[in-house]
Amino acid sequence: MGLFKRNPLKNVKREDVVDAIIELEKKKDELQDDVFIREKQVTDKLQRGKTSKSLSEKKMLANEILMLQRQVKAAQKRIGFLDKKIYVTEQVKLAIDDMEFANYNKKSTVGQMFKNNASLEKFLTNVVDAKTEADTELLEQIDMVDSIMNTYLEEDNLYGESQEMNDILSMMEEDTETVENTPEKESKTEQDDFRELEDPFREV
Secondary structure: OHHHOOOOOOOOOHHHHHHHHHHHHHHHHHHHHHHHHHHHHHHHHHHHHHHOOOHHHHHHHHHHHHHHHHHHHHHHHHHHHHHHHHHHHHHHHHHHHHHHHHHHHHHOHHHHHOOOHHHHHHHHHHHHHHHHHHHHHHHHHHHHHHHHHOOOOOOHHHHOOOHHHHHHHHHHHHHHHHHHHHHHHHHHHHHHHHHHHHOOOOOO
16 A cells, blocks of 8 residues: 555655755764764874883773774764765755756746647748748858959059059169168278278288
């Protein structure tokens, strides 16, 4: 008869599942802190036992270390159990999220609009056909504009400088080069003459 009872998870709330996960993780953190403290106590007592010269003290420390190690093992088992519990609870939360999303999709306007696959296929086909037709028309318009514009040849001098202006500018550049080179040659000749006068015994 148990198989035919109402599913207890049917009306479970997401908030309750989230609270359960938070509680489990908090308990896990407490156990991990406890393990850390006890492991440190084991290390400290073991160090004391190594430095102690009293056999009775070493035995007492050994018993305390054994007790702490058993407590650590027990706490680690509880942590492992909580890990599995957290995993299961998170899967329940994930299932609830999936169910809520599925229900939203069914009730949404888009979900109702595309509920019929045949209608969806027709809609998408019409969209593709319309896009193809628009692209083809645009390509034809581009070809037409290119063919018309290619028949028009621009006059180079319409927007640039005239040929006469370019010739004059070229002449100016040539005159500038001549003016710049002439003083250099004259100066060099004067230097040569001065050196000849300065050294009359220089071999010619």
